[in-house]
Amino acid sequence: xxxxxxxFVLHAxxxxxxxxEQDNYLEERxxxxxxxxxYIPLIASFNLLLKENxxxxxxxxxxxxxxxxxxxxxxxxxxIRYLEKxxxxxxxxxxxxxxxxxxxxxxxxxxxxxxxxxxxxxxQYSCNLVTAFKEIQETGKLEIIACAATHGYxxxxxxxxxxIRAQISVGVKSYERYLGCKPRGIxxxxxxxxxxxxxALKEYGIEYIITESHGILYANPRPVxxxxxxxxxxxxxxxxxxxxxxxxxxWSASEGYPGDFDYREFYRDIGFDLDxxxxxxxxxxxxxxxxxxxxxxxxxxxxDDKQPYNPDWAKSKAEIHAGNFMFNRENQIxxxxxxxxxxxxxxxxxxxxxxxxxxxxxPYWLYSLFKKIHYDQQVFKLITLSEFIDAYPVMQVSTPCxxxxxxxxxxxxxxxxxxxxxxxxxxxxxxxxVELANENTEAEGLTRDALNQAAxxxxxxxxxxxxxxxxxxTMVQYAEKRTKDHIGRFTRLYHDIKEKSIDEGWLRDIExxxxxxxxxxxxxxxxx
Amino acid sequence: MSEVHxxxxxxxxxxxxxxxxxxxxKDPYWLYAYWEMSEERKNIFFEEFGQRLWxxxxxxxxxxxxxxxxxxxxxxxxxxxNWYIQVPDPESLYVAELGRQVTDQxxxxxxxxxxxxxxxxxxxxxxxxxxxxxxxxxHGRLDINTGEIYESYNYKSQSTLISGISSPELMHFNLxxxxxxxxxxxxxxxxxAEQLGISSLNFxx
Numbered sequence: 001x002x003x004x005x006x007x008f009v010l011h012a013x014x015x016x017x018x019x020x021e022q023d024n025y026l027e028e029r030x031x032x033x034x035x036x037x038x039y040i041p042l043i044a045s046f047n048l049l050l051k052e053n054x055x056x057x058x059x060x061x062x063x064x065x066x067x068x069x070x071x072x073x074x075x076x077x078x079x080i081r082y083l084e085k086x087x088x089x090x091x092x093x094x095x096x097x098x099x100x101x102x103x104x105x106x107x108x109x110x111x112x113x114x115x116x117x118x119x120x121x122x123x124q125y126s127c128n129l130v131t132a133f134k135e136i137q138e139t140g141k142l143e144i145i146a147c148a149a150t151h152g153y154x155x156x157x158x159x160x161x162x163x164i165r166a167q168i169s170v171g172v173k174s175y176e177r178y179l180g181c182k183p184r185g186i187x188x189x190x191x192x193x194x195x196x197x198x199x200a201l202k203e204y205g206i207e208y209i210i211t212e213s214h215g216i217l218y219a220n221p222r223p224v225x226x227x228x229x230x231x232x233x234x235x236x237x238x239x240x241x242x243x244x245x246x247x248x249x250x251w252s253a254s255e256g257y258p259g260d261f262d263y264r265e266f267y268r269d270i271g272f273d274l275d276x277x278x279x280x281x282x283x284x285x286x287x288x289x290x291x292x293x294x295x296x297x298x299x300x301x302x303x304d305d306k307q308p309y310n311p312d313w314a315k316s317k318a319e320i321h322a323g324n325f326m327f328n329r330e331n332q333i334x335x336x337x338x339x340x341x342x343x344x345x346x347x348x349x350x351x352x353x354x355x356x357x358x359x360x361x362x363p364y365w366l367y368s369l370f371k372k373i374h375y376d377q378q379v380f381k382l383i384t385l386s387e388f389i390d391a392y393p394v395m396q397v398s399t400p401c402x403x404x405x406x407x408x409x410x411x412x413x414x415x416x417x418x419x420x421x422x423x424x425x426x427x428x429x430x431x432x433x434v435e436l437a438n439e440n441t442e443a444e445g446l447t448r449d450a451l452n453q454a455a456x457x458x459x460x461x462x463x464x465x466x467x468x469x470x471x472x473x474t475m476v477q478y479a480e481k482r483t484k485d486h487i488g489r490f491t492r493l494y495h496d497i498k499e500k501s502i503d504e505g506w507l508r509d510i511e512x513x514x515x516x517x518x519x520x521x522x523x524x525x526x527x528x
Numbered sequence: 529m530s531e532v533h534x535x536x537x538x539x540x541x542x543x544x545x546x547x548x549x550x551x552x553x554k555d556p557y558w559l560y561a562y563w564e565m566s567e568e569r570k571n572i573f574f575e576e577f578g579q580r581l582w583x584x585x586x587x588x589x590x591x592x593x594x595x596x597x598x599x600x601x602x603x604x605x606x607x608x609x610n611w612y613i614q615v616p617d618p619e620s621l622y623v624a625e626l627g628r629q630v631t632d633q634x635x636x637x638x639x640x641x642x643x644x645x646x647x648x649x650x651x652x653x654x655x656x657x658x659x660x661x662x663x664x665x666x667h668g669r670l671d672i673n674t675g676e677i678y679e680s681y682n683y684k685s686q687s688t689l690i691s692g693i694s695s696p697e698l699m700h701f702n703l704x705x706x707x708x709x710x711x712x713x714x715x716x717x718x719x720x721a722e723q724l725g726i727s728s729l730n731f732x733x
């Protein structure tokens with residue numbers, strides 16, 4: 001008998017990075033690395049499970065910037081070039097390592113992997129991986145949920161509710177455009193929740209959100225079942241809370257799985273290890289070493305003396321860890337079922353990119369876990385969040401607590417002395433966008449294009465990624481540049497529109513550079 | 529300063545020539561305020577009260593907890609335009625006023641901020657459990673304010689439930705001590721963004 005449910009929620013997001021003005025833009029590699037290490041391996045895992053008739057369920061968000069980049073012809077073409085370079089490099093590596101059997105087999109593994117990626121990407125999916133996710137969603141095993149337009153951090157937009165509304169409306173419309181149906185749930189960027197987001201969620205037909213654990217535990221009134229059952233707010237928005245125990249088991253620095261000594265070591269990459277002259281065509285154009293993706297070592301232990309990676313050991317460790325995760329969920333659910341007198345739901349949200357990109361064996365762990373859950377136990381089932389709502393609609397009425405999943409649980413990651421200077425500009429630009437929209441309700445031609453571009457620039461400036469990177473202390477220059485570019489372009493458009501002196505040449509140039517949301521309608525910002 | 533732009537390098541406007549103070553909540557115990565004041569507004573003050581009073585007074589932010597009607601003042605200076613404000617009460621509505629303090633009793637108000645709520649930092653004391661059928665709500669058959677009560681609940685068992693950890697590795701895990709709000713990668717304590725720049729992911733400790 002089923003005693004309860006586990007819901008995996010994978011949040012797939014990358015900031016919108018696309019620079020048609022320059023080749024080999026380093027930050028564009030974020031997308032390419034994530035495609036090869038996370039998205040293609042996840043698609044392959046899900047497809048294999050489908051082929052093997054394994055009854056699995058997973059909920060996933062694909063954010064609008066990611067959907068836009070995955071369907072962008074320029075980035076698709078550049079990803080193919082990225083793969084071709086890697087195939088060339090792994091061929092060179094096969095030759096270089098011919099007398100080092102422990103590395104040679106790995107070089108062959110990488111050559112095969114990148115060749116397979118190329119065939120999956122170009123031949124199987126005609127360069128469009130959104131099709132792959134869409135097809136899996138159609139089987140009912142995967143539920144894709146929406147996200148805010150550019151992953152804007154909503155709790156810090158409260159002073160301009162129109163910006164919250166526009167982030168939600170553009171996000172939902174973007175989902176409909178790429179996935180051809182309506183989303184039932186939404187991933188609030190960074191799990192950033194404040195009660196003020198609910199009005200827009202309701203307006204755009206969103207039924208549920210996911211919050212950090214204390215978003216539910218500190219909800220008002222006090223939720224009887226903690227994070228183990230969803231609550232519904234007086235506005236009718238259902239909120240699921242993140243399970244603390246399962247998050248820790250996967251990700252804890254001390255007891256988490258990905259730090260196991262048999263798993264692939266992220267930090268040892270031939271981009272750093274090999275000679276400049278040999279590597280110069282495959283690293284940054286200014287000669288700086290970069291992660292190529294070809295990594296030959298396992299974590300080995302708390303030592304710099306790393307041992308060669310053994311894929312078979314890593315795979316069997318992933319299977320052991322999948323078994324351990326399943327065993328712990330069985331215990332947890334058995335216990336909770338007895339305590340609650342009803343089936344609990346354990347909600348396990350993770351960044352999708354951690355599977356594969358950071359934890360190389362992560363997609364295989366998921367595959368192996370889902371297979372074990374299907375065959376080896378009867379205590380719980382996997383479920384999507386929509387299925388749970390439909391099966392267990394009786395819920396406690398309660399309003400979640402304002403919260404996020406960032407460090408310390410509230411807004412500090414995105415609001416601290418390193419990045420607080422951006423909010424004056426973001427807030428002012430939001431107000432100006434509302435002013436422009438209200439003053440130009442029937443704009444046509446060039447003015448309409450300028451208004452739409454102003455909305456695009458504002459949305460891009462609002463990505464939570466910039467504040468995050470600025471706080472992180474690395475790649476700060478890029479994030480600051482993006483913030484300044486988008487606010488700068490917005491501000492110039494604002495004045496040009498107000499003064500009725502739009503520079504068409506310049507407008508077309510920034511439309512070409514910042515081309516996200518081709519169907520964007522600036523009226524999303526009208527407040528009247 | 530005017531709002532300057534060039535074609536390739538954008539400089540953010542130094543000022544928007546506004547007279548305003550904006551308040552946001554950082555967490556249950558901290559607010560952040562930023563403000564701007566134009567020379568015109570300052571001149572109006574000079575006309576009303578004289579330049580001497582401006583010079584003799586101290587710039588302050590008056591912070592009011594509207595929920596319990598209590599206020600305090602923070603001395604700032606004329607050379608800053610933002611401040612982190614420690615506040616005593618989570619789950620309270622706050623407003624800030626920028627002004628000049630002349631004496632302990634005499635505060636001259638310049639302008640007020642928006643209202644902002646601090647989040648809660650603990651389990652709610654409100655134990656009025658009330659359940660509805662979401663399907664009825666969804667299909668418009670139920671008004672949430674007058675809905676049928678499906679279950680009433682005894683909260684006595686709740687403390688054991690929330691800390692109902694059953695996995696052997698975490699048996700000694702104390703919920704109250706756990707740091708909430710750690711996104712997946714943060715638990716590693718690693719600087720992940722460095723190499724990959726997958727920035728939205730909270731890769732930093």
